[in-house]
Amino acid sequence: MATIASAPSGGGPALVNERWFFLVMAIVIATTIVFGFTLNAARMQWHFLELPAQVHLHVAVFLTWILLYVVQNWLIVRGSVRRHRQLGMLGAGPALVMVVLGIVTTAMAIEQHRVPPFFPPGVFLVLDVLGVVGFGVLTAWAIAVRRQAAWHKRLMVCGTILVMSPALGRILPMPLLGKFAPLALFASMAVFVIAGMLYDLRLRGRIHPAYDWGGGVVVVPTVWWGRSASARRCCDWSSAWPHDRDRVNQAA
Numbered sequence: 001m002a003t004i005a006s007a008p009s010g011g012g013p014a015l016v017n018e019r020w021f022f023l024v025m026a027i028v029i030a031t032t033i034v035f036g037f038t039l040n041a042a043r044m045q046w047h048f049l050e051l052p053a054q055v056h057l058h059v060a061v062f063l064t065w066i067l068l069y070v071v072q073n074w075l076i077v078r079g080s081v082r083r084h085r086q087l088g089m090l091g092a093g094p095a096l097v098m099v100v101l102g103i104v105t106t107a108m109a110i111e112q113h114r115v116p117p118f119f120p121p122g123v124f125l126v127l128d129v130l131g132v133v134g135f136g137v138l139t140a141w142a143i144a145v146r147r148q149a150a151w152h153k154r155l156m157v158c159g160t161i162l163v164m165s166p167a168l169g170r171i172l173p174m175p176l177l178g179k180f181a182p183l184a185l186f187a188s189m190a191v192f193v194i195a196g197m198l199y200d201l202r203l204r205g206r207i208h209p210a211y212d213w214g215g216g217v218v219v220v221p222t223v224w225w226g227r228s229a230s231a232r233r234c235c236d237w238s239s240a241w242p243h244d245r246d247r248v249n250q251a252a
Contacts, residue, residue: 026160
């Protein structure tokens with residue numbers, strides 16, 4: 001997580017309240033993610049230690065990022081801007097690794113038939129890849145504008161919201177939602193973005209433009225999913241891909 005701009009010392013009650021808001025958001029996001037995967041672990045028919053090495057690495061990096069995100073917001077609430085900056089210099093590494101591992105782990109989960117039963121393989125691939133790529137784009141942008149604190153913190157929270165999709169998919173009753181499951185997943189993430197927008201309206205009287213972009217990254221995949229034939233072709237291909245590989249291996 002990169003450094004933010006120098007915040008005005010003392011900043012007034014509005015700045016203090018805003019910092020607390022982003023800390024609370026970070027804690028809620030982290031709690032939701034932990035709850036989602038804990039719920040999934042309780043339903044698993046296989047032991048966690050049996051999972052491939054890249055899954056363990058993915059979990060370790062993912063949890064490191066979430067913990068780092070909470071700690072970074074806590075440091076700002078405490079006024080420890082210098083420590084926030086120092087720790088933030090290390091944050092770009094886990095973010096980059098998360099993007100690569102997220103895509104690799106998703107692809108391997110499909111190939112090894114380890115997709116959660118409530119996700120069709122195609123849906124699992126598209127949602128996870130879109131989420132992790134969106135996270136990478138928004139986080140990179142947040143790092144680039146780290147000298148503009150208002151932009152930085154909002155892009156960072158939007159990026160982190162995007163990696164909630166696997167956890168939310170384990171909380172929502174996905175099998176019961178049928179074809180509306182992807183829409184419900186994106187809508188759940190949008191709730192967090194809308195919370196940030198509403199707080200801006202209350203605090204500033206207007207919505208910061210960072211939410212236009214952050215919210216757009218959540219909404220655009222939903223529109224693409226619902227209206228694009230390429231999305232359906234992608235899902236069909238990814239669903240058939242592991243079976244095609246199995247047939248090739250058996251023929252060999």
